[in-house]
Amino acid sequence: IKEGEMNGRMKIQIRAAGLSPDSVYFIPFRVEQTSAYELNPNKSTVLYRVYLKNFWASTKSIPVYSHRGIKLENGTNNPVNTMMTKRMYPISGDEVRIFAGNKIISEPTTSNIERWAIRISIDLEGKVTIRPWSNSRFGMKVVQVDGDPDYPNVFRLVNDGYGKIYKTFLLCYDYVDPDDEVTYRMKEELKIENIVTVK
Numbered sequence: 001i002k003e004g005e006m007n008g009r010m011k012i013q014i015r016a017a018g019l020s021p022d023s024v025y026f027i028p029f030r031v032e033q034t035s036a037y038e039l040n041p042n043k044s045t046v047l048y049r050v051y052l053k054n055f056w057a058s059t060k061s062i063p064v065y066s067h068r069g070i071k072l073e074n075g076t077n078n079p080v081n082t083m084m085t086k087r088m089y090p091i092s093g094d095e096v097r098i099f100a101g102n103k104i105i106s107e108p109t110t111s112n113i114e115r116w117a118i119r120i121s122i123d124l125e126g127k128v129t130i131r132p133w134s135n136s137r138f139g140m141k142v143v144q145v146d147g148d149p150d151y152p153n154v155f156r157l158v159n160d161g162y163g164k165i166y167k168t169f170l171l172c173y174d175y176v177d178p179d180d181e182v183t184y185r186m187k188e189e190l191k192i193e194n195i196v197t198v199k
Contacts, residue, residue: 016052021059021089021097022108025050056122056155056167057090064088065169069188071102074174086190095121097133100140100175101186115178118142120169128153130173141176148172151187157194165194 001008012027019025026047031039051060069082082102089097089108099105099116108117117133118140130144130153146153151172158168169190176183 012048014050016050017092019050019052021052021057021091022110022113052090054090054093054096056096057088059090062087062089063192065098065167065190065192067102067188067190069102069186072185072187074183074185082188088190088192091119094123095119098190100142100173101177101184103177103179114138114140116140118173118175120171122155126155128155128169128171130171140178143174145172145174145185148187151189158191166191167194 014027026049029046029048031044051058053060057063064085065088067082067084067086070079071082072079084102084104086098087108091097097113097117097119099112100118101116103116105112105116114134114136115138119131119133121129121131123129130142132140132142134140144153151170153172154170156168156170158166160166169188171190172185172187174183174185
């Protein structure tokens with residue numbers, strides 16, 4: 001606590017591996033003793049809330065990415081253009097979670113997450129790996145599709161030429177829709193403005 005101020009700061013290190021973005025975590029702190037100062041016993045405890053965060057997402061303020069994509073039912077030649085927004089959740093230092101396809105899910109319940117969620121890992125070069133969130137028989141069935149020149153399963157920082165930089169995913173994958181059991185190919189761009197702007 002700095003002189004003349006009421007609030008203080010304390011460095012806390014947390015090993016966040018295994019924590020869920022769908023749970024709320026608190027760490028309780030209590031002042032056990034003081035040296036030269038009087039302590040109000042009714043204000044000697046505090047709950048510190050833990051938020052998960054990585055470069056792409058945060059649980060403190062769930063980022064909303066704009067989605068622009070092409071959805072194609074396998075075995076047909078009738079692509080459907082899709083536009084919507086998608087929420088992205090941090091899983092670990094290099095992983096995020098989104099919902100597959102263009103299904104709008106307002107409440108991320110346990111059932112919806114298991115049926116619709118996919119896991120995206122990003123390596124140091126920006127190469128993306130897409131996997132199912134759950135390996136149970138109720139989990140989303142998804143297969144990454146590589147080789148598409150326009151949607152090469154990568155993450156990039158993209159300069160729009162007007163002074164803004166966007167965090168951008170270009171993804172391509174096949175998934176089985178849990179509602180109609182039909183396999184679709186989704187090619188999607190996920191984009192959100194980066195905090196840093198180009199001067």
